Amino acid sequence: MSLVVLTGGSVPNYSAERFCRGIAELLHEPDYRQPCIEREREALNSLKASWSKFDARDRSSCVSLSSLGATPSYVELLTCLETAQEIRERETREHLKQRGRRP
Numbered sequence: 001m002s003l004v005v006l007t008g009g010s011v012p013n014y015s016a017e018r019f020c021r022g023i024a025e026l027l028h029e030p031d032y033r034q035p036c037i038e039r040e041r042e043a044l045n046s047l048k049a050s051w052s053k054f055d056a057r058d059r060s061s062c063v064s065l066s067s068l069g070a071t072p073s074y075v076e077l078l079t080c081l082e083t084a085q086e087i088r089e090r091e092t093r094e095h096l097k098q099r100g101r102r103p
Contacts (some may be wrong), residue, residue, distance in 0.1 A: 009056070011047045012063055012072070016040035019071040043074035047081075058084035 020036035051059070062080035066072045 009059075010050075011044065011051050012067075012077070014040075014044075014066075014072045014073065014074055014077075016044070018071050022071055040074045043078040047074060047078055054081045054085060055088060058088070 016037050020033045020040060023035040023036055024030055054062075058081055062084060064078055065080055066077040
């Protein structure tokens with residue numbers, strides 16, 4: 001069971017240590033843990049810097065998706081949010097293009 005703490009629209013509190021330890025064990029690669037933790041911290045810092053820029057619906061959906069199954073990951077959450085944002089931007093461009101406007 002994973003613990004996910006949401007605090008009023010802020011970045012959720014995941015355990016990078018737990019996630020990376022589990023991945024390292026799954027891969028039978030103990031040396032993978034530290035680079036994994038570093039990537040998780042980088043993703044967390046990116047999320048903290050850009051959290052409010054992501055659509056609230058995408059934040060809610062991606063937090064739910066990243067929390068499915070095993071221990072959640074900041075890298076997975078960030079990837080989900082960036083993908084959702086790109087899709088929204090593409091849809092907006094296409095919509096404006098169909099109406100004969102430029103973004």
